[in-house]
Amino acid sequence: MALAQITLHDKAFRPYLPANELAAAVTALAVRLNHDYVDRRPLFVVVLTGAFMFASDLLKQIAVPCEIVFIRVASYQGTGSTGVVQEILGLREEIAGRHLVVVEDIVDTGTTLHHLLPTLLAKGPASVEVATLFLKPECLRHDLTLKYVAREISNDFVVGYGLDYDGLGRNLPDVYVAV
Numbered sequence: 084m085a086l087a088q089i090t091l092h093d094k095a096f097r098p099y100l101p102a103n104e105l106a107a108a109v110t111a112l113a114v115r116l117n118h119d120y121v122d123r124r125p126l127f128v129v130v131l132t133g134a135f136m137f138a139s140d141l142l143k144q145i146a147v148p149c150e151i152v153f154i155r156v157a158s159y160q161g162t163g164s165t166g167v168v169q170e171i172l173g174l175r176e177e178i179a180g181r182h183l184v185v186v187e188d189i190v191d192t193g194t195t196l197h198h199l200l201p202t203l204l205a206k207g208p209a210s211v212e213v214a215t216l217f218l219k220p221e222c223l224r225h226d227l228t229l230k231y232v233a234r235e236i237s238n239d240f241v242v243g244y245g246l247d248y249d250g251l252g253r254n255l256p257d258v259y260v261a262v
């Protein structure tokens with residue numbers, strides 16, 4: 084059945100990526116991760132909340148031994164020279180010497196990762212890579228190495244498959260774009 088336009092709060096969204104296309108992109112990423120992380124016992128660091136559905140589908144297809152943690156990031160303006168300070172909530176695991184894969188919903192300007200990655204690297208992991216569901220290449224403002232991108236999308240606001248518009252839309256199995 085063809086997907087129809089939806090309204091969340093005051094905003095209209097049209098169908099953009101159906102669940103079967105998302106599933107194919109996620110599977111392709113899982114195949115690469117299974118290949119690259121043999122014998123490395125990766126620690127998947129899932130950034131809540133938007134990545135929850137992507138992470139669930141991706142991690143079900145990871146066949147190598149791995150561990151999974153869920154974090155939240157809280158950014159606030161520090162004083163004087165400290166600039167933006169980022170706090171990682173929920174990371175109780177020892178990550179020194181571990182191979183980390185940060186699981187993100189969407190990389191837009193890249194500011195979130197620009198702050199998160201150095202914070203993780205300061206704890207001495209063996210490696211850190213990023214697996215993101217979406218990347219908006221036109222929006223990227225930081226020099227980031229994004230090794231695992233399920234899908235590049237245009238510079239538009241999307242919802243569904245974990246992503247919300249002011250709290251709504253996370254539950255939708257398909258992805259919609261603002262009209």
Ligand code: 5GP
Nearest residue numbers: 189190191192193194195239240241246247
């Ligand atoms: P960045 O720090 O890369 O600019 O932004 C990343 C965060 O912005 C994402 O984790 C997500 O929460 C939010 N974001 C960016 N673009 C979109 C979008 O198109 N839709 C939704 N729902 N959130 C977005």
